[in-house]
Amino acid sequence: MGPTWMMSDYKVEMINDGMQEFYVDFHGPSDGPYHGGVWRIRVELPDAYPYKSPSIGFVNKIYHPNVDEMSDLVNVFEVFLPQLLLYPNPSDPLNGEAAALMMRDRAAYEQRVKEYCEKYAKPEDIGAAPEDKSSDEELSEDESDSSDEQVVGKADP
Incomplete structure (x- = not known):
C-alpha cells in the first residue's frame, strides 16, 4: 500500500506507486440515512483522465437504487457521491x-x-478498526447506552 492522506472527510490511500488507482474512505453525509456509515471506494483513473470519468467501485456493501451489487459507479465522488x-x-x-x-415506502427504505x-x-468493515479488542467491547457497551438515550430523545411521532 502506498501513502495515505486526509482530504476533508475522506481518507485517500494509493494502490501501488502510480497516481491512477487509490482507495477513498468515504463517510455518509450527516443529514440522511447514510449517516454513520463509512465506505471504502476504489477509484481508477483512466489514461485519458480528466476527459474520461474515473471508474469507482464500492468495496463494502451499500443499499442504494443507483449502486448495484457489483457496486460499480462511473463518476467523480467529490460532488457526486454525497449528492447520490x-x-x-x-x-x-x-x-x-x-x-x-x-x-x-420511504421509511422502510431508510430503515434498510x-x-x-x-x-x-x-469502520472495521473497511479495515480501519483499532486492533485492540478489549477497547472494542467497551465501545459497544457505550454505544448501546448512547443509542438508548437517542431513542428516548426521538419521541417525535
Whole structure:
C-alpha cells in the first residue's frame, strides 16, 4: 500500500506507486440515512483522465437504487457521491429492489439503508478498526447506552 492522506472527510490511500488507482474512505453525509456509515471506494483513473470519468467501485456493501451489487459507479465522488446518497434517482435504478422500496415506502427504505450501514459500513468493515479488542467491547457497551438515550430523545411521532 502506498501513502495515505486526509482530504476533508475522506481518507485517500494509493494502490501501488502510480497516481491512477487509490482507495477513498468515504463517510455518509450527516443529514440522511447514510449517516454513520463509512465506505471504502476504489477509484481508477483512466489514461485519458480528466476527459474520461474515473471508474469507482464500492468495496463494502451499500443499499442504494443507483449502486448495484457489483457496486460499480462511473463518476467523480467529490460532488457526486454525497449528492447520490442524499438524492437517489429511483427512476433509473441499478438496484431495482431499492428503487421500488424507496418509491413505495420511504421509511422502510431508510430503515434498510441504516441496516446496511450497521451491517456493512462500520469502520472495521473497511479495515480501519483499532486492533485492540478489549477497547472494542467497551465501545459497544457505550454505544448501546448512547443509542438508548437517542431513542428516548426521538419521541417525535
